[in-house]
Amino acid sequence: MPDFVPKQSVSLSAPKLQESSGPLSPPPPPPPPPMAGDKAPRASTQGAPPPPPPPGLHGAASLEGAIPTLPVFLAGNRAQNPLKPAGMALPQVIKPTRPMKQLFWNKLPMGNITQTVWKDICDPSSDVGTIELDFTEIDEIFCKNQIVSTNANAKTEKKKAVSLFGQNRANNIGIMLSRIKLSYPEIRTALLKILDNDLSIENLKAIKQYVPTNDEIEVVREYDGDFEVLGAAEKFYRQIVDIPRLSERLTAMIFRRRLEIDVAELKPEMDVLRMTIDELQNSKRLKGLLKTILLIGNHMNASSFRGNAYGFQLDALLKIRDTKGVEGAKPGSTTLLHYLAKAVNAKDPSLLKFIDEVPHLEAAARISVQTLMSSVNSLVGGMNQIREETQALRKVKTLPPNDLFIEVMEKFVDANEEGIQKLIEVGQSLEIDLKKLLMFYGEDPNNAKPEDFFGMLVSFSTMLQNSQAENEALAKKLEKNQQTANKNRRPSDTLAGSSVAPVRDGNLDDAIRGLRTGLRRNRGARPTSRVFDISPEALQSINASLHSRQSSRQR
Numbered sequence: 001m002p003d004f005v006p007k008q009s010v011s012l013s014a015p016k017l018q019e020s021s022g023p024l025s026p027p028p029p030p031p032p033p034p035m036a037g038d039k040a041p042r043a044s045t046q047g048a049p050p051p052p053p054p055p056g057l058h059g060a061a062s063l064e065g066a067i068p069t070l071p072v073f074l075a076g077n078r079a080q081n082p083l084k085p086a087g088m089a090l091p092q093v094i095k096p097t098r099p100m101k102q103l104f105w106n107k108l109p110m111g112n113i114t115q116t117v118w119k120d121i122c123d124p125s126s127d128v129g130t131i132e133l134d135f136t137e138i139d140e141i142f143c144k145n146q147i148v149s150t151n152a153n154a155k156t157e158k159k160k161a162v163s164l165f166g167q168n169r170a171n172n173i174g175i176m177l178s179r180i181k182l183s184y185p186e187i188r189t190a191l192l193k194i195l196d197n198d199l200s201i202e203n204l205k206a207i208k209q210y211v212p213t214n215d216e217i218e219v220v221r222e223y224d225g226d227f228e229v230l231g232a233a234e235k236f237y238r239q240i241v242d243i244p245r246l247s248e249r250l251t252a253m254i255f256r257r258r259l260e261i262d263v264a265e266l267k268p269e270m271d272v273l274r275m276t277i278d279e280l281q282n283s284k285r286l287k288g289l290l291k292t293i294l295l296i297g298n299h300m301n302a303s304s305f306r307g308n309a310y311g312f313q314l315d316a317l318l319k320i321r322d323t324k325g326v327e328g329a330k331p332g333s334t335t336l337l338h339y340l341a342k343a344v345n346a347k348d349p350s351l352l353k354f355i356d357e358v359p360h361l362e363a364a365a366r367i368s369v370q371t372l373m374s375s376v377n378s379l380v381g382g383m384n385q386i387r388e389e390t391q392a393l394r395k396v397k398t399l400p401p402n403d404l405f406i407e408v409m410e411k412f413v414d415a416n417e418e419g420i421q422k423l424i425e426v427g428q429s430l431e432i433d434l435k436k437l438l439m440f441y442g443e444d445p446n447n448a449k450p451e452d453f454f455g456m457l458v459s460f461s462t463m464l465q466n467s468q469a470e471n472e473a474l475a476k477k478l479e480k481n482q483q484t485a486n487k488n489r490r491p492s493d494t495l496a497g498s499s500v501a502p503v504r505d506g507n508l509d510d511a512i513r514g515l516r517t518g519l520r521r522n523r524g525a526r527p528t529s530r531v532f533d534i535s536p537e538a539l540q541s542i543n544a545s546l547h548s549r550q551s552s553r554q555r
Contacts (some may be wrong), residue, residue: 088114089124097136098143112127141487146428161231163217171234176206184239191243192400194253194408199255208250212237244396249405255382256412262425267518273430276364276454278435286355286457292344292351294322296336313442313454317460321467332472341468353466355461369434376427379420386413 008107039448132527161169180187180203187207190198199207212220219235223230227238240246280286297316323336343352355361390406390413393399443453 017363052236066246096143100143135194144384160235162225162229162235164223165216165232170231170233173210173236174231175211176234177207177236179203184236187236188243191240191246191249191253192403194256194404196257201254204250204254204257208247208254211247211250212241223266242400243403244399245389245392248385248392248533252382252389252405252409254387256388256409259379259382259416262375262379263419266372268535269372270426272360272363272429273367273369273372273450274362275432276358279358279360280437280457283354283357285351285357288348289351289354290314293317294341296340296343311442314456318456319461321463335467337463338467338471341464342471345471352464353461355458357459361454361461362458365451365458367451369431369450369514373427376423380424383413383417383420436511 083506104196130233165173177184180199182190182198186198189195191207218235220234220241223234225334227235230238243249294312298309301309321335321337325334325336325339342354386409390409393406434450436439438445438453441453
């Protein structure tokens with residue numbers, strides 16, 4: 001599209017610029033270059049105008065001729081431009097009543113409007129209709145700061161929360177608080193009055209994890225601004241900063257709530273260990289099995305320094321399987337453990353299931369004695385900490401109103417002190433008896449762990465019973481193979497003229513097997529069984545005999 005330059009632009013604007021160019025002080029800065037696609041019109045008279053002055057040079061003379069057309073073609077010129085295309089009028093603009101969000105667009109240069117659709121739109125004589133708009137509604141919807149008009153008491157403007165802490169710290173505290181279905185004053189009251197129904201153990205642990213540091217306490221106390229604009233973390237800390245020794249208080253509260261649960265978990269484990277000690281000390285089957293192993297081991301070690309042993313460390317039980325039998329040995333002798341199972345099963349099968357006399361052994365193997373004793377000792381430490389905390393709070397000059405910590409905790413200590421003392425005594429006695437048990441079975445109590453010792457016996461029991469099961473499976477397989485071989489054997493190999501072969505050297509088993517099959521003896525008056533081989537000569541003799549009998553009867 002060729003550039004269109006209205007003639008009246010030059011003739012109308014030149015006089016005004018000339019009138020205002022005389023007394024300018026200081027002169028205006030050089031104008032910016034035209035927008036892309038715009039071409040500055042050149043004066044049609046007096047020849048070409050002088051070039052614009054270089055940057056930094058100002059003078060009234062330089063304004064003549066070159067500047068008059070620039071205001072017309074500057075895109076985005078915010079100043080009211082009196083030069084509008086002929087026959088065009090903007091619809092009436094109603095100013096907004098509040099700051100509005102902006103609709104970002106690029107204004108078309110004024111000189112290009114007359115050849116666009118906008119000429120018709122802005123032409124008062126055009127038939128383009130104008131709809132009525134509710135500008136008040138537009139102001140409410142698209143203002144910069146929206147008004148929340150839910151009710152009369154609602155805030156007219158949402159203020160951004162003020163954070164006094166780091167963003168991550170504040171966010172984590174906010175997440176923690178969102179899981180506690182109490183207001184901040186209610187949380188404060190529950191901490192002061194030790195209200196078990198309001199705060200769970202998990203709530204107490206979460207609060208303890210985010211106890212305010214000394215720096216955070218100082219920041220909250222020094223803040224003198226509007227507390228309503230603070231974030232959730234800051235508002236919560238403002239409620240609890242005056243609770244003395246908050247971290248120690250929470251530790252005591254958690255211990256108080258956990259005591260009954262911890263004792264309920266410790267007692268069954270201590271009972272299992274106590275019963276396992278008694279069962280192992282009195283197990284006759286285990287002792288009989290160990291004696292059998294000692295006999296076999298001394299026999300095998302007779303020619304070495306390991307022989308003539310009166311006992312052995314029980315870790316050797318797991319090594320019995322490593323001693324393998326020679327190739328071609330009797331079935332059930334694959335390893336020494338298989339042989340042990342076979343021998344014990346033949347003489348006293350009950351020894352294979354010695355673990356039946358120690359029914360609590362497997363459960364005891366899953367208990368860490370060290371952890372158990374540490375838990376018992378922690379109960380003692382927890383009670384001592386509560387005593388120390390109540391004494392420390394008594395020295396605090398001013399406690400918050402309704403602080404019932406000292407009263408509640410002293411009653412708790414009085415009610416549970418005797419039970420904790422008994423638990424300590426049981427734990428100490430159990431620890432001594434476990435060491436005695438290890439020594440009873442030849443173990444070093446300073447190096448061996450009870451749970452490892454129990455686990456070793458459980459593993460040996462499993463290995464022994466598995467070996468016996470493998471022996472039984474092998475025996476069934478051999479028996480099945482023997483039965484198959486017997487079925488495939490020809491009767492003529494074992495019978496000669498009668499249902500039972502005469503007993504000779506080497507075929508006693510065949511004779512017994514023949515008796516078990518129940519074969520009947522041959523009778524002279526009956527035909528020979530089909531299972532026997534008959535020679536042609538014998539068959540011919542039989543036929544001749546039958547023919548002779550028939551001839552006699554006919555006579």
